Amino acid sequence: MKIDTLFIDKAIPENFEIKYIISRLGADPQWVENTKTVYDHINDADDPILKAKKTLYITKNKGAVIKACPGTSFYTCCDYTILHTGTFCTMDCSYCILQAYFHPPVLQYFAGLTTLGNTLENTFSQNKIFRIGTGEYTDSLIWEKISLQPKFLVETFAKQNNSLLELKTKTINIESLLPLDHNEKTVIAWSLNTPDIIGSEEKGTASLKARLEAASRVESKGYKLAFHFDPMVIYPECEIQYKRVVQQIFQHVRPESIVWISIGTFRFMPKLKQIIETRFKHSTIPYGEFILGLDNKMRYFKPLRIKIYQEIISCIKEYAPNLMVYFCMEDEEVWEKCMGFFPEKEGELGHLLDKSAVKHCSLNSNLL
Amino acid sequence: MSDCLCKININDIDLTDERYKISFSNTNIDFLARSLRETGLIYPPIVRPLNNKFIIISGFNRIRAHIHNNRVHNNGIKILVYKTEPDATDYQCLLKSISSLAFQRSLTLAELILCTKRLHEFLDKQQIAQKSPAIFNTELAEGFVRDLLFIGDLPDPGLQLIHTGNLSFKSAKRISLLGKETIKVFLDIFSKIHASQNKQLEIILYIMEISARDAIKPKAVYMNQEIQDILSDEKKDPGLKTRDLRACLFEQRFPIVFKAHQRVMEKITSIKLGNNIKILPPKNLDSQDYSISFTAKNYNQFQAKVQSLHKSLENKKLKELFTP
Numbered sequence: 001m002k003i004d005t006l007f008i009d010k011a012i013p014e015n016f017e018i019k020y021i022i023s024r025l026g027a028d029p030q031w032v033e034n035t036k037t038v039y040d041h042i043n044d045a046d047d048p049i050l051k052a053k054k055t056l057y058i059t060k061n062k063g064a065v066i067k068a069c070p071g072t073s074f075y076t077c078c079d080y081t082i083l084h085t086g087t088f089c090t091m092d093c094s095y096c097i098l099q100a101y102f103h104p105p106v107l108q109y110f111a112g113l114t115t116l117g118n119t120l121e122n123t124f125s126q127n128k129i130f131r132i133g134t135g136e137y138t139d140s141l142i143w144e145k146i147s148l149q150p151k152f153l154v155e156t157f158a159k160q161n162n163s164l165l166e167l168k169t170k171t172i173n174i175e176s177l178l179p180l181d182h183n184e185k186t187v188i189a190w191s192l193n194t195p196d197i198i199g200s201e202e203k204g205t206a207s208l209k210a211r212l213e214a215a216s217r218v219e220s221k222g223y224k225l226a227f228h229f230d231p232m233v234i235y236p237e238c239e240i241q242y243k244r245v246v247q248q249i250f251q252h253v254r255p256e257s258i259v260w261i262s263i264g265t266f267r268f269m270p271k272l273k274q275i276i277e278t279r280f281k282h283s284t285i286p287y288g289e290f291i292l293g294l295d296n297k298m299r300y301f302k303p304l305r306i307k308i309y310q311e312i313i314s315c316i317k318e319y320a321p322n323l324m325v326y327f328c329m330e331d332e333e334v335w336e337k338c339m340g341f342f343p344e345k346e347g348e349l350g351h352l353l354d355k356s357a358v359k360h361c362s363l364n365s366n367l368l
Numbered sequence: 369m370s371d372c373l374c375k376i377n378i379n380d381i382d383l384t385d386e387r388y389k390i391s392f393s394n395t396n397i398d399f400l401a402r403s404l405r406e407t408g409l410i411y412p413p414i415v416r417p418l419n420n421k422f423i424i425i426s427g428f429n430r431i432r433a434h435i436h437n438n439r440v441h442n443n444g445i446k447i448l449v450y451k452t453e454p455d456a457t458d459y460q461c462l463l464k465s466i467s468s469l470a471f472q473r474s475l476t477l478a479e480l481i482l483c484t485k486r487l488h489e490f491l492d493k494q495q496i497a498q499k500s501p502a503i504f505n506t507e508l509a510e511g512f513v514r515d516l517l518f519i520g521d522l523p524d525p526g527l528q529l530i531h532t533g534n535l536s537f538k539s540a541k542r543i544s545l546l547g548k549e550t551i552k553v554f555l556d557i558f559s560k561i562h563a564s565q566n567k568q569l570e571i572i573l574y575i576m577e578i579s580a581r582d583a584i585k586p587k588a589v590y591m592n593q594e595i596q597d598i599l600s601d602e603k604k605d606p607g608l609k610t611r612d613l614r615a616c617l618f619e620q621r622f623p624i625v626f627k628a629h630q631r632v633m634e635k636i637t638s639i640k641l642g643n644n645i646k647i648l649p650p651k652n653l654d655s656q657d658y659s660i661s662f663t664a665k666n667y668n669q670f671q672a673k674v675q676s677l678h679k680s681l682e683n684k685k686l687k688e689l690f691t692p
């Protein structure tokens with residue numbers, strides 16, 4: 001989605017970082033006093049979500065720059081840390097939870113590389129392993145072509161040894177990252193899906209082939225990789241399709257380069273359904289066999305989730321028996337039936353992931 | 369514009385012209401007839417002179433009751449009425465018809481829809497909302513008027529179903545946004561069953577979702593033989609038809625959930641714990657937690673139930689339930 005309107009918070013100094021974005025975007029910025037102008041601009045549209053995807057608002061992060069990922073007590077959480085660099089996304093996936101998460105949704109870029117650096121310094125000085133990602137409220141690489149932020153993050157993380165940076169994306173925006181000295185501290189992660197789902201539900205994203213080729217290119221530059229099968233969508237013959245995706249991963253990259261693969265089936269806040277029905281009329285993803293989960297999100301009926309997980313995990317294990325595969329938000333029964341174990345103790349899953357991070361990214365093993 | 373009070377001959381009223389009839393209540397007029405005999409006509413009907421006849425604006429039932437009371441006198445029945453000016457407009461007559469009823473009692477939803485629809489021939493939705501206190505004796509928000517107008521466009525028997533309570537406001541609003549053929553499907557379904565609002569909405573939801581999932585028209589879902597058999601069973605009570613239709617639609621919408629749930633329920637019913645002790649399956653079969661429930665009025669009962677539970681520890685089927 002092309003940015004057609006650029007708002008910049010008047011409180012932001014027009015420094016090199018901002019000038020760089022303005023020049024790369026080629027847009028005429030409107031400097032605004034507060035968010036009201038931005039909100040009004042978005043809310044006036046027939047489809048505010050679509051409008052928001054074309055309206056960039058550069059501002060500073062008024063909340064926490066770093067925070068723990070909000071898991072729930074019902075499903076096992078991976079103790080991830082979120083680096084808040086922006087919100088929303090220029091791509092348009094039908095299932096994207098961000099559509100229902102922000103009111104109104106605003107495509108924000110949080111300026112201030114110095115603030116970001118200072119906050120990270122504090123994290124780097126702790127005696128603890130951190131797995132930090134920017135892809136929770138946005139796609140990590142949507143601004144790679146127009147901003148210095150991804151480069152800054154990769155280079156900042158390269159200088160320490162207790163934190164891993166995960167840049168999670170559905171783009172192939174990797175060009176500026178290729179020549180960087182990343183010191184193995186950055187993991188570039190792709191969310192993957194079957195070509196059917198990418199074609200029908202992930203508007204504006206790169207094709208599967210392009211994502212895997214990009215993965216292969218960053219791997220050749222020594223970057224570590226991760227893949228996320230999330231959300232997996234259940235549809236006729238999806239097992240075969242998902243297995244083909246697994247096969248294609250290993251045709252493109254070596255198992256040793258992969259820090260982890262996460263898997264999770266489509267789940268959503270009930271209010272997302274209406275948004276999908278209104279904005280993506282062709283989409284049939286809300287009409288699977290969903291039940292209301294304990295976390296008040298709609299999830300596929302458990303036997304269906306278990307079946308697809310078992311298939312894909314056994315397929316991954318065929319190619320990479322020792323690869324760290326984990327679930328995002330699943331319960332004991334699912335873990336036991338699909339993985340044969342359950343990280344029951346608090347922090348156990350996090351610890352397993354930390355171990356993989358230490359091993360692949362040369363982090364300080366004394367901190368485990 | 370003042371109406372004049374006068375006596376006219378009943379034969380001069382065109383009883384077939386019901387253009388201003390907005391009341392759905394074709395109630396038994398016995399009581400009204402008796403009241404007229406005891407106390408006389410307290411509120412005279414309003415009529416409009418038109419083409420050498422009178423047409424009724426308000427008081428359809430009072431005129432019927434009056435005729436009923438005087439049925440022995442074949443000709444020459446007179447009745448006291450308010451007669452509008454000969455040049456009264458259609459709009460003025462409609463206003464009289466609505467407000468004379470609305471200031472007597474609250475209009476039913478079906479009447480409100482009908483009145484709004486008629487008024488819309490003269491006023492836009494904003495004007496209707498603005499004038500609503502004076503016309504309807506209550507304030508109607510513009511959005512609500514818009515909804516009433518949408519629903520007012522439902523074909524027959526939409527309004528009748530709303531009047532009988534077979535179609536709720538929310539369900540009517542939901543289906544009014546659908547295509548003509550689909551609307552007909554739902555009107556047909558709701559004329560054959562009797563369901564609460566939530567159940568109506570569930571039926572609409574399931575049919576629309578099955579249709580979207582399978583890329584077929586809602587009519588094709590409706591034409592399914594099993595659904596047709598349920599709906600066309602004349603002997604079955606509408607409430608039972610609703611239950612069967614919901615079960616059938618649930619099975620079609622969630623075939624795997626349905627079967628799994630059925631299996632679990634079969635297992636549960638095969639475990640006879642006795643003493644009125646119930647086992648409930650995990651919520652949505654998503655957690656692994658079964659619930660056991662019983663009630664006890666006193667300690668002895670409590671003890672007896674706990675003993676029954678204790679005995680059940682060796683129940684093979686119960687063990688199987690926990691080791692699927």
Ligand code: SF4
Nearest residue numbers: 089091092093096139
């Ligand atoms: S790429 Fe991610 S953030 Fe962007 S629209 Fe898709 S799901 Fe949402």
